[in-house]
Structure formats: structure tokens, C-alpha cells
Amino acid sequence: MRPVGLKDIYFSLIVAFTLYLLPWAGFGLMLRPDFVLLVLLYWLLRAPQLCNVGTAWTLGILVDLASGGLFGQYALAYAFTAFVALTYQRRLVLFNEWQQAGYILLLLLQTQLTLLILKLFAGSDLPGWSYFLPSASGVLLWQLVVYSRVRVTGIKDS
């Protein structure tokens, strides 16, 4: 596995953020996976010495700015998810692909739940079940990455 530099990380994060900025509307907006979070999780799990809670928080602030919502909600949700991801990062070597996907799904759902709680505190209505669709599409995207042989742990299956 090629060693990763900070440049790779920042470049991919900027690309993910640009994907987030694309003019999504209607069904696409409902399905849109959280690109920034997915790329963040990838780097958090692969290179935790370069990408940490602080990186997640900064990206969260950027997403907050772009979304125009309450300042700091995405930052808090991303930082919290980054913390959980890092806590179990070392065990990831033992997981197979499907366990890994389940782990990512849990992390994505956890981020959305944190956001939901924060928004309910701020006085939003309870959204429908479609609110959690981005997590599902996010895991699908993650599986695509797995099948394209970019391993998080760098260890090939036997």
C-alpha cells in the first residue's frame, strides 16, 4: 500500500466537498450520500495519524457554512462520529468486508441521529423515514469503493 500524504487527504476532501456543493434537487437530494463524511471515515480508518477529530470538525464547519443551517451542528456530529470511528479503528483489521460495511452503516446512521437530535432541539419537525436514505446510499457507495480494491486496512482477503 502506498503511503498517504496530507496532500492526498486534503485533495480528496475538497473533491468530496465539491460533490456536496453540486446542485442536488428532488429525489437526488433525498438520496444524496454524505460524500464528505464517507471520505472522512475512509481517511480516519486508514490514516488516523494524519486525519483526526479536528479534521472532521473543520470539515463539519465547512458543511455548516454551505448548508446555511445552525452553525456547528455538522461540526459536532462529524467530530463525535470521528471519535467513535477512531475508538474502534484498530479492530477493523479483524473485520471482513461485510462487517466493515455494517460498521460504516452504523457510523453514518449515528451521524444522522446526532444531527436529528440537534435539529429537534432547534425546533425542527420530525422528518419521515426517507431522512435515513443517505446512510443506505452511503454504504452502497462504500461497497463500490471496497470492490474497486482500495482497502482500508491494506490487507487482502485470503
Place this chain on the structure above:
Amino acid sequence: MATLQNHQPPAFFIRGPSPFTRLSFFAAISIALMAVDARLHYLTEVRQGFAALLHPLEVVAHAPMAAYDQTRDFITRQSILTQENRELHQRNLLQSAELQRFHTMQAENEHLRKLLGAVQASHQPAKLAEIVHTGRDPFTHKVIVNLGSQQGIMAGQAAMDEYGVIGQVTQAYPFSSEVTLVTDKDLAIPIQIERNGLRAIAFGSGHDNAIDLPYLPMNVDIREGDKLVTSGIDGIYPSGLAVAKVARIERNADSPFAHIICTPTAGIENHRQVLLLAMATMPAIPDETRKPPTPRSRHASRRP
């Protein structure tokens, strides 16, 4: 805590503070930010500055869409164009006839108002803006339009399309501004029932593309199909713009209020172009009513 420490790896490598320390630090900052943003509204300028910085990235993100639109516009078939042209001509004829009537009526109205000595109805200039994208937050109903504070747009302006009110500008960034739609939970519009002139306030319901009319008693004189128009008493929306149509009235015995659900008249999710109306200049308030009542006069009024 001591048992937790045992699970940490030995400090062979410099790793900085532990993830938990970092999490607490950043969580504290974000909670502080949220509190400041929600309660004190200090961060508007900061946000506008950052929005200006993000603008180039947004332009890059929108470039593929813009290119697609341009090519699609370019290869639109001629037959479609001619048909559309014919329809527009017909509509133009119809409307010009009505416009002529409108002009004479406006002149007549002005004359009558002068006779009455009433305040002149204010004329509000409008700017045509284009919707760039819908809001990124699935919880709110907002659109971003391509005019901003550089083009003289201010927060508070009303936005409408050819059929009626679609919302209000809630934040003006340097090159774009955010329009909150009438269906958003946080937007309220003072309205009037066109049929009988009853005044009320309409709130967006936040879901199902609907508008609510809360706090009206059970026996209120509203029927299904009634048209709601702006009343114009807020100084933001000119009076008489169509807002919504009453779709359903539910009168439950367990609630003192009628549950009235309306559908917006404007094509809230259909159009690319919106009109942003300039803020109405409030008519001059006569001096004697503007002056705060002096203690003596209040005293006098209290004891007739």
C-alpha cells in the same frame, strides 16, 4: 478511568492528545457556536464572509450543470420554440388588453385616493432572479437565488412568481441570497381571505407542500376553495398577491381551533425565475400617533 487508560497503546509514537480529549474540546466549541448562532445572531457577518470565500468552489460545482443547461437551451427544437412563441403572443395580447384596463383603473384609483387624501399606494420595483439550487438542508424549504447584497438584495424582501408569493429573502450573501419558501415552518405571512376580507396569519406547515392557518376559531367563515391574498399590513408584501387556496378544513370537537390546510398558489417547486420585490417604504405615520403618549395624556386616557 484507570481501566480505560490500560487499554491505551504505549506512547511509542507521538500521537498528541487522545481522541476523547479532542472530542471534548471540539464538542465544547461547536456547542458554544450553536448557542451563539441560535440565541444571539452574532455570526451573520462571519457567515457572509465565509460564504463569499466558498463562492468560487460553488461556481466550479455548478459548472457542469450550467454547461448542460446551455447546451440543452442551444439544441431546443425550433418547433418547440415557435409553438412557445405563439402561445406567448396570445397571452401577451390577452394581458395587454387587461393591462390597458389596469392603467385606466390605476389612474382612476390614484385620482380617487387623492380626493380622499389617503396615502399613495407605494410602488415597489422588482428584480428578476434565477434559482441556483434548492437548500441543502432537508429539514427546511429554501432556495438559493443568484442575486445577492452586491445587487442590492436585502434580507426581508418578498419573492414571487407570476402566480403569487413564493417566499421571503431570509439571508443575503454577497453573490447569492437565500429565499425561505412559504411552505417552510418558520415563515409567516399576513393574509386576507379574498371573499370576505378576514385577516389572519398563514404559517408554512414544513411538510407536504402545504400552508396552515392556525389559531382561527371553529366557526370562522372560511370555505374550501377560498383564496388567500396578502393583506399588505406588514409593509413587506404588497397587498393583493395570491398566496394560497384553502384545500381542506377539519373541525374537530376536541380542539377550539379549526384545522385549515391550504395549498400555495405559486409554483413553488416548478420555476427557475423569481421576482424579488424591493421593501415597501412605509407610508409616513402622522406625527401625533408616532409620538409616545405623554404621562399626562396617558393619565387622562386612563381616567375618562
